[in-house]
Amino acid sequence: MxxxxxxxxxxxxxxxxxxxxxxxxxxxxxxxxxxxxxxxxxxxxxxxxxxxxxxxxxxxxxxxxxxxxxxxxxxxxxxxxxxxxxxxxxxxxxxxxxxxxxxxxxxxxxxxxxxxxxAAFRGPRFGVPGLRDLLGVHDRPLLGTALKPMGMSAEALAELAYRFALGGVDVIKDDHSLADQPFCRYEDRVARCAEAVARANRETGQRCLYVPHVSSTADGTLQRALFARQAGAGGVMVCPGLTGFDTMRLLADDDRLDLPIIAHPALIGSFTTSPTSGIAHDALYGQLMRLAGADATIFPNYGGRFSFSVEECASIAAGCAVEMGHFRPIFPSPGGGMSVDRVADMSRLYGRDVIYLIGGGLHRHSPDLVENARHFSRMVRQAAGAG
Amino acid sequence: MxxxxxxxxxxxxxxxxxxxxxxxxxxxxxxxxxxxxxxxxxxxxxxxxxxxxxxxxxxxxxxxxxxxxxxxxxxxxxxxxxxxxxxxxxxxxxxxxxxxxxxxxxxxxxxxxxxxxxAAFRGPRFGVPGLRDLLGVHDRPLLGTALKPMGMSAEALAELAYRFALGGVDVIKDDHSLADQPFCRYEDRVARCAEAVARANRETGQRCLYVPHVSSTADGTLQRALFARQAGAGGVMVCPGLTGFDTMRLLADDDRLDLPIIAHPALIGSFTTSPTSGIAHDALYGQLMRLAGADATIFPNYGGRFSFSVEECASIAAGCAVEMGHFRPIFPSPGGGMSVDRVADMSRLYGRDVIYLIGGGLHRHSPDLVENARHFSRMVRQAAGAG
Incomplete structure (x- = not known):
């Protein structure tokens, strides 16, 4: 039949x-x-x-x-x-x-x-050139850090954000562990941190971006991102492994949001734990993140708490810039147990189009967080040869 | 400081x-x-x-x-x-x-x-008892099949659905490859297949469920599920690896939908490709799927096209029923290169609370699909000792 x-x-x-x-x-x-x-x-x-x-x-x-x-x-x-x-x-x-x-x-x-x-996909709305334009920084790598540890109040995290922004960090994101916990509510945190960074920007004349973590329920992530926009955030961070890749795409495509998007790798690690299965680092952290609209892609740097090799990290950076139709290149953002004294070495691998993400390590140099951020800034400028 | x-x-x-x-x-x-x-x-x-x-x-x-x-x-x-x-x-x-x-x-x-x-999670709305009540089948394993191959028209797929329902299949789902392709539009397919299964049900007196695949954009999956409900579908299939787990939870929690949910493993395979990394089969296919509201969980059966072992499949079945607060047990639904002549063997492993999922294999027995489905039904009843 x-x-x-x-x-x-x-x-x-x-x-x-x-x-x-x-x-x-x-x-x-x-x-x-x-x-x-x-x-x-x-x-x-x-x-x-x-x-x-x-x-x-x-x-x-x-x-x-x-x-x-x-x-x-x-x-x-x-x-x-x-x-x-x-x-x-x-x-x-x-x-x-x-x-x-x-x-x-x-x-x-x-x-x-x-x-x-x-052609059917918008891709990264900002990418490297757009994010650089927002920051007004064109001649050096970008400095990123994370607000943590979880357990601190919104007020305390805002104070951290203020000090890091004062010290010259370009992108200050929530740690991905920060959600909407009872001891630190999302809206309270975002409002306070955005205000703190704006206050620091007025003092420094710089345009540091506060980037809250917006991964939430299937029908709540976009709302959280729109709240961030209205509160004055300068970008949003999404974990596509938690929300699904298309939720990140939805945010990237939304003209009401119109903010850069940083992708965080929570829960996508199993794609790369086997060398013979899964998805190669550059395809996952570079190409798929761009397809889903990320402007920057966070991944574990070589030599930190994770196991990515130098070659794998270099491939991710290449995947961030590989030809993909009309798509802009995006920023690789290596992090995970980084310290400021590794910037010179990383600089040789990543060149100029990179966001160095130093979180906990930025608390280690001295008890003065503003000075620690300035030290980070000096090291990056020195390594980049940009004064 | x-x-x-x-x-x-x-x-x-x-x-x-x-x-x-x-x-x-x-x-x-x-x-x-x-x-x-x-x-x-x-x-x-x-x-x-x-x-x-x-x-x-x-x-x-x-x-x-x-x-x-x-x-x-x-x-x-x-x-x-x-x-x-x-x-x-x-x-x-x-x-x-x-x-x-x-x-x-x-x-x-x-x-x-x-x-x-x-207590903060609804969990599976139907689970084993609820799905059995919908079908009016309490004394034997359930028969499932998939509409395919992709490339057929909505009309042809509906004809397949009609024949399988006439032959006594309980759950007829879209193949997970069926999305909203130009050669087979979602709404057209769902309307036709739901009507075809309803027509067969009127002839047989049975309550076969048509279960379309609803994974779509971040803001489109729920809409697709609600369309299915309105068109007369008896359940929906979601791939949480594609949509994010919380999208499945959103559907499970939605009182307007109020339909059983079948979880499909597309893109979650990397969690189990390494024996020493990732998430164990029972935790992933059993516990996490229940936490995300699935009433049945599809996974690759041992001995088919995939590599899961007998022990891993048994652990998934156990994870579908393991104590989880107020959550109902759910149906394991082994598939992936199965044939009707394996039912007796599978019956010893899975017992009564299982949905046997035989897709392409149901086309192989003879060119008469109604008779093939009846053969499947006879084999299941025979193996279950339920006449």
């Missing part, structure tokens, strides 16, 4: 995007894995039951190439029809890695999203 | 919840990792700079026990104050695994969420 419309699929433009998957195994195993991905990520149906026609020819994923990638691994470039992924980010992620994420020995290495596919 | 309010934290109830983390290494390494988690998941701040007081005593995570767990691994039970996690699911996930997800060699094994913590 033949089912209707099994062969003809209307509305296909011919536009395809490509994904590099790294597959462990010998050539035969890798070829089988690549073929499996073509089916698993699209029709998820016994291929032998699909007759010749549009489904087989266009809806199936297509192996464009299969090349060795080191010992016992291959790189498969697989293409998908744009219409399969639609213009909704959830479905794009679904096609890229939905079911295949469950399979060990398959890792997304790189996305190749053509300009005509990316 | 002492900062204000650094010591006293008001509003702590004393309620704590616990998490078992599996840590690789010898006792010394594991103890260091456990201590690191206590800080990383809470204050993320140099512990030595925090004076004695409420932050140190209550806000820090606390190691409750550290026991060997096989060779070269330990199980650390760590507790957190309820107020740190708040009653927002995003922040609960943040505390459970936010930054620590990035660290290899740490795996969440089990959550211990006390009843007074879970």
């Amino acid at each position: 033949t089912l209707p419309d099994f062969v003809s699929v209307p509305g296909l433009s011919g536009i395809r995007f490509q994904v590099d998957y790294r597959l462990t195994g010998d050539r035969e195993e890798a070829a089988a894995k690549a073929q499996d991905i073509c089916i698993e990520q699209t029709v998820e149906f016994p291929a032998e039951l699909v007759p010749a026609g549009d489904i087989r020819q266009h809806i199936f994923g297509r192996i464009e190439s299969l090349e060795p990638d080191g010992p016992d691994a291959f790189l498969a470039r697989i293409s998908y029809a744009a219409e399969v992924a639609t213009t909704e980010l959830t479905q794009v992620l679904n096609v890229l890695f939905g079911n295949t994420s469950i399979k060990p020995g398959v890792r997304i290495e790189r996305l190749y999203l053509p300009a005509d596919f990316l | 002492t900062l204000p309010d650094f010591v006293s934290v008001p509003g702590l109830s004393g309620i704590r919840f616990q998490v078992d983390y599996r840590l690789t290494g010898d006792r010394e390494e594991a103890a260091a990792k456990a201590q690191d988690i206590c800080i990383e998941q809470t204050v993320e701040f140099p512990a030595e700079l925090v004076p004695a007081g409420d932050i140190r005593q209550h806000i820090f995570g606390r190691i409750e026990s550290l026991e060997p767990d096989g060779p070269d691994a330990f199980l650390a039970r760590i507790s957190y104050a309820a107020e740190v996690a708040t009653t927002e699911l995003t922040q609960v996930l943040n505390v459970l695994f936010g930054n620590t997800s990035i660290k290899p060699g740490v795996r969440i094994e089990r959550l211990y969420l006390p009843a007074d913590f879970l």
Whole structure:
């Protein structure tokens, strides 16, 4: 019994995007894995039951190439029809890695999203040039820090923010642990910290940005971001692993918000804990964060509390700037157990377009937080050779 | 310079919840990792700079026990104050695994969420008893299938749904690949498939549920679910890895929707691809899905296209029913390359409270899909000894 419309699929433009998957195994195993991905990520149906026609020819994923990638691994470039992924980010992620994420020995290495596919996405609203314009800082790396520890009152966190801003920090974000706890309510904290940073800016003449953490319920994150805007915040931080990537995209696309967005990696770590599964650092922290509208992407720096290598961190910085249609490059923002005395070394790796994120370490230099921030500033300017 | 309010934290109830983390290494390494988690998941701040007081005593995570767990691994039970996690699911996930997800060699094994913590969460609205009541089926496992392949028209998919419902399938869901593609629009598909299943129900006297896939934009998923309700769907399927877990919770909590929710694992696979990192199968597919309101949880069955072991699948089924305050048990729904002739074997593992999910395999038995569904039904009844 033949089912209707099994062969003809209307509305296909011919536009395809490509994904590099790294597959462990010998050539035969890798070829089988690549073929499996073509089916698993699209029709998820016994291929032998699909007759010749549009489904087989266009809806199936297509192996464009299969090349060795080191010992016992291959790189498969697989293409998908744009219409399969639609213009909704959830479905794009679904096609890229939905079911295949469950399979060990398959890792997304790189996305190749053509300009005509990316045209449906706004991408980073500010990116490097826009964030630099907001700050009025064009000649050096940016200084970032975090308000913490959780448990402090909104008033105390605002006092921290004031001192860091006075000392010359450019971007002062909430620690991602700060939500809407009973001992430090979101709205109270944001209002106080925004005011404190504005007060410091009036004294310094600088344009330090306060960036609260807005991840909240599915129907509350945008509201939290709009409150931040109204309270005078200079950006918002989102954890797409907690909210879903599309919530970040929603914020980036909202003209009422119109603020830079910093992505934080909470709960996305499992994509990179295995070297042979998950999503490569540059594709995840660079390309996917840009696709979801981030203007800066926080990740654990090499040599801190986390395990990312120098090469992985360099790849993230590259992913922040790699060609992606009309998308702007974004700021890599390495952090996680950093100290000011590592700035010179980091400077060699990251160059100028970076936000150095030093949180707890900024409390360590001396008890004078304003002076600690100034010291941070001096070290960055010195390393950047910008005086 | 002492900062204000650094010591006293008001509003702590004393309620704590616990998490078992599996840590690789010898006792010394594991103890260091456990201590690191206590800080990383809470204050993320140099512990030595925090004076004695409420932050140190209550806000820090606390190691409750550290026991060997096989060779070269330990199980650390760590507790957190309820107020740190708040009653927002995003922040609960943040505390459970936010930054620590990035660290290899740490795996969440089990959550211990006390009843007074879970009281803030609705949990599964239907669960096993509620879904059984909807279907009027109490004495046997449930039969599930998926509408596919992607590329078929809404009309053709509705014809499939009709035949499967006629053959006695209980739950007919969209394949998770079906979104709102130009060749098969969401609203058209849902209206047609709901009508087709209702028509079959009138003929059979059964109450088969059509369950469309509703994952969409951050502000569109709930709308899609509400459309499904209005069109006559009997449930909705969500991929929390695509939408964020809290979007599923939002749907589960919405009294206007009031439909069972089936969770699909797209994009959450990286949590389980490493045996020593990520989140254990039962905690992820059982406990977290229930916390986020799922009434049934789809996962890859052992022996199919995926790599889950028999023991991992059994643990998921256990996690679907493990004590969690006022929460109902939910249905495990193993799928992924299953065929009808495996039902007898699966029956021994899963018992009666299971939704067998056979998708492509249901097209293989013969060209007559109604007869294939009847065969599936006979095999399930036979294996369950329910005639």
